[in-house]
Amino acid sequence: xSDHILEMRNITKEFFGVKALDNVNLRVERGExxxxxxxxxxxxxxxxxxxxxxxxxGEYTGEIVVEGEVQDFEKIRDSENKGIVIIHQELALIPExxxxxxxxxxxxxxxxxxxDYDTTxxxxxxxxxxxxxxxxxxxKIKEIGVGKQQLVEIAKAISKDVKILILDEPxxxxxxxxxxxxxNLLLEFKKQGITCIIISHKLNEVMAVSDNITIIxxxxxxxxxxxxxxxxxxxxxxxxMVGRELDNRYPERTPEIGETYFEIENxxxxxxxxEGRQIIHNANFHIKKGEIVGxxxxxGSGRTEFAMSIFGGAYGKHITGTMKKDGIEISAKTIKEAxxxxxxxxxxxxxxxxxxxxxxxxxxxxxxxxxxxSKNGVVDEDSEIKVAEDFKNKMRIKSNDVFQTVNNLxxxxxxxxxxxxxxxxxxxxxxxxxxxxxxDVGAKYEIYLIIQEMVKQGKSxxxxxxxxxxxxxxxxxxxxxxxxxxxxxxPIAEATQEILMENMTKEVGE
Amino acid sequence: MEAKQNSKNIFNSFKNSFKDFSMYxxxxxxxxxxxxxxxxxxxxPLNVTNLILQNSYILILAIGMLVLIVLGDIDLSVGATAAFxxxxxxxxxxxxxxxxxxxxILCLIIGIAxxxxxxxxxxxxxxxxxxxxxxxxxxxxxxxxVVLDGRTLSPFPDMIKSIGSGFIPDLLNGxxxxxxxxxxxxxxxxxxxxxSLNTRKxxxxxxxxxxxxxTFISKIAATILxxxxxxxxxAMYEGFPNVLIILAVLLIAYRFITQKMVIGRHIYAIGGNExxxxxxxIETKKIKFLGYMNMGLLAAIAGLVFSARLNAATxxxxxxxxxxxxxACYIGGASAYGGVGTVIxxxxxxxxMGVLNNGMSLMxxxxxxxxxxKGLVLLIAVAFDIYSKSKSK
Numbered sequence: 001x002s003d004h005i006l007e008m009r010n011i012t013k014e015f016f017g018v019k020a021l022d023n024v025n026l027r028v029e030r031g032e033x034x035x036x037x038x039x040x041x042x043x044x045x046x047x048x049x050x051x052x053x054x055x056x057x058g059e060y061t062g063e064i065v066v067e068g069e070v071q072d073f074e075k076i077r078d079s080e081n082k083g084i085v086i087i088h089q090e091l092a093l094i095p096e097x098x099x100x101x102x103x104x105x106x107x108x109x110x111x112x113x114x115x116d117y118d119t120t121x122x123x124x125x126x127x128x129x130x131x132x133x134x135x136x137x138x139x140k141i142k143e144i145g146v147g148k149q150q151l152v153e154i155a156k157a158i159s160k161d162v163k164i165l166i167l168d169e170p171x172x173x174x175x176x177x178x179x180x181x182x183x184n185l186l187l188e189f190k191k192q193g194i195t196c197i198i199i200s201h202k203l204n205e206v207m208a209v210s211d212n213i214t215i216i217x218x219x220x221x222x223x224x225x226x227x228x229x230x231x232x233x234x235x236x237x238x239x240x241m242v243g244r245e246l247d248n249r250y251p252e253r254t255p256e257i258g259e260t261y262f263e264i265e266n267x268x269x270x271x272x273x274x275e276g277r278q279i280i281h282n283a284n285f286h287i288k289k290g291e292i293v294g295x296x297x298x299x300g301s302g303r304t305e306f307a308m309s310i311f312g313g314a315y316g317k318h319i320t321g322t323m324k325k326d327g328i329e330i331s332a333k334t335i336k337e338a339x340x341x342x343x344x345x346x347x348x349x350x351x352x353x354x355x356x357x358x359x360x361x362x363x364x365x366x367x368x369x370x371x372x373x374s375k376n377g378v379v380d381e382d383s384e385i386k387v388a389e390d391f392k393n394k395m396r397i398k399s400n401d402v403f404q405t406v407n408n409l410x411x412x413x414x415x416x417x418x419x420x421x422x423x424x425x426x427x428x429x430x431x432x433x434x435x436x437x438x439x440d441v442g443a444k445y446e447i448y449l450i451i452q453e454m455v456k457q458g459k460s461x462x463x464x465x466x467x468x469x470x471x472x473x474x475x476x477x478x479x480x481x482x483x484x485x486x487x488x489x490x491p492i493a494e495a496t497q498e499i500l501m502e503n504m505t506k507e508v509g510e
Numbered sequence: 511m512e513a514k515q516n517s518k519n520i521f522n523s524f525k526n527s528f529k530d531f532s533m534y535x536x537x538x539x540x541x542x543x544x545x546x547x548x549x550x551x552x553x554x555p556l557n558v559t560n561l562i563l564q565n566s567y568i569l570i571l572a573i574g575m576l577v578l579i580v581l582g583d584i585d586l587s588v589g590a591t592a593a594f595x596x597x598x599x600x601x602x603x604x605x606x607x608x609x610x611x612x613x614x615i616l617c618l619i620i621g622i623a624x625x626x627x628x629x630x631x632x633x634x635x636x637x638x639x640x641x642x643x644x645x646x647x648x649x650x651x652x653x654x655x656v657v658l659d660g661r662t663l664s665p666f667p668d669m670i671k672s673i674g675s676g677f678i679p680d681l682l683n684g685x686x687x688x689x690x691x692x693x694x695x696x697x698x699x700x701x702x703x704x705x706s707l708n709t710r711k712x713x714x715x716x717x718x719x720x721x722x723x724x725t726f727i728s729k730i731a732a733t734i735l736x737x738x739x740x741x742x743x744x745a746m747y748e749g750f751p752n753v754l755i756i757l758a759v760l761l762i763a764y765r766f767i768t769q770k771m772v773i774g775r776h777i778y779a780i781g782g783n784e785x786x787x788x789x790x791x792i793e794t795k796k797i798k799f800l801g802y803m804n805m806g807l808l809a810a811i812a813g814l815v816f817s818a819r820l821n822a823a824t825x826x827x828x829x830x831x832x833x834x835x836x837x838a839c840y841i842g843g844a845s846a847y848g849g850v851g852t853v854i855x856x857x858x859x860x861x862x863m864g865v866l867n868n869g870m871s872l873m874x875x876x877x878x879x880x881x882x883x884k885g886l887v888l889l890i891a892v893a894f895d896i897y898s899k900s901k902s903k
Binding site: 336363 | 712713716718770771772773774775776778779782783785786787788789790791792793849850
């Protein structure tokens, strides 16, 4: 007889008649790490919001049972009092306050409204030791990296006497070292009897740490698999998530590569504000017609800066070097000029730099090339809408219509809108920076298909990605980058993760 | 069952229209409220005419301010600009005897230049708009006193005076009503119906969704009725004021620019996400610069209208206009974060304040209480607007 610390029974939650959750069941054993997997929009976050009391009793139906007692959470405080703490994907820390202040935010060590700073620091230090955060408690949040910020959130959770810790995409923004640390910490918690629920897209991590895996699809709980008893593989998880086999995560393609089409020679870029700091050193780069090249580099290697500096000098200053298209030197000093010359850059930060979140799909798609659907400066709205509807159908953007605000779309669909925006500019050379960051397997596959369709039409594509399997699965040739230098270029036949990693970390001499 | 479904639909569409048009309802409510409390004086022909004359310059400023607020910026110097332009108009026409048409053109150029000055600091030097325009506000307030030498200049030549307080001539010599105004109104109404029909036909041809015919007709009928009512009220007094014509032209032009033109789309995109707009090849700096130049132009027009109505140029002219214009935009649904707001909304917002002022004056409420009540009503009105939008999301 297993001991369930948490049971959610027949949870159903509707938004305006649409079922976001449909009879979902979740049973979590005491002291386990329980993973919840599902595509974006499958209902994982909604389920966690129900659990943590964001949606009070009455807005959903079903039962939440914690340690054998049925709970009616009215607000987040209620669930916290039962030891349920959720750490959201977007961290809720105050950048200008110190680590210690953030840990006890809303839960200050105070008597009669006066905060006792000595106790705060002392207690914070204790909690920071537990999570392995080596910083001064007085350090401001904005001065530490995302990985450490994540640890602050966890320290904050522990300070609340957590019994069930829920982490929503905890490693999405972390690099490999930080991710590993975090996962080890979860395993450490497990030994101490804290139950963890993690929501993650990274199936290798799910495989590495979790005991049970519940799969949610289209608002329904499909199955719960036990890693020991059932023969769980990444593929069986994917199958559950998308409802079909995805034998190959990268669609098949026979490359038809033409002549060299786009060339960059002796490219040098300097930091926009720090005078004299060179970001890109003598870079040489080319793409052929119909080719997909990749740029592999760690964060800070200059991969994004390189692409943005090419795209109309969107990054950097004192940019020197030559740019050729079809053998003829071209200039792209401004973004407008770059677009006119057939360049496009799909940003890694779709919310911050790619979309106008408060506007609808229609306006976002037409934004970079309004003149194509306008005459004498007047927008022809009917043809604009037709274009948007075309893209919506072709790229399978899931929404009621093209007048839906992009803010309300899932990450994968938002990414499709950004790509549609750039496809509408009819580019010849397309740079995609982290095109599948934070989106699920199904949507990834669709984006890969879109990319392949573009090169089939003779366009050239460059993919910048932190996910090496993605580069290996998609590209014909991969550039490796470190510290602003291209360290190597490797044909796909010779490329492996090890070789790429070796070149991405290769020392560069001046 | 079907009937139930139907009534639910009607209820929903009412709920939706309430969300979109809650400020219209608030305006209507305020009008009816004062109409009753003032025993019908509020909507008498003379008073409606006054309402328009009194509020025209704020409404003109609100149009330009709306563009800036949608861009995510603001201009605190418009009142000072209007005062400076009014002073220059007086100096040019009264002291230097420059012919009125030339003086008007020079004044508009001065306004544009002041706007460009603001735009330069804000768009190209990246000075925060609040600080930059606070600076120019002080600068031109001071310069107004300098050029006027602290005195009041008056009276203006007839042509300038007529901008602020004149009416279009009755070419048809109507007896008790201003016939020419009615004829113009009829032509406008016909043009409106024809263009609405055309748009609808084009949409149907392009297989775009359209309102049901009944909804379509009732919308047009409601608009025409309202328009006719205002027209008759005005025609029973002196006809259309010149200012109303200026205002109407500006309103139609800016509505078209912001809603239908590429540059309008760019304005909303910049306000919604400046970085994304820039990376989409939109010339954000240039458009901001143009936005301020445009504001300068409209401030100049407002300055001319105001001093013409006053028939004098004074150093204190336009004090606090900027806040009224900004308030009009926010009351009309514009967002303080940028990217949201409409010209029509700003107009409605301006009218809400105008009717409040006018209604309370008619009731004989003292200026002290007027201020306090106005502040409170504005707070409640905007809170209600936000509440009704969040409710029916």
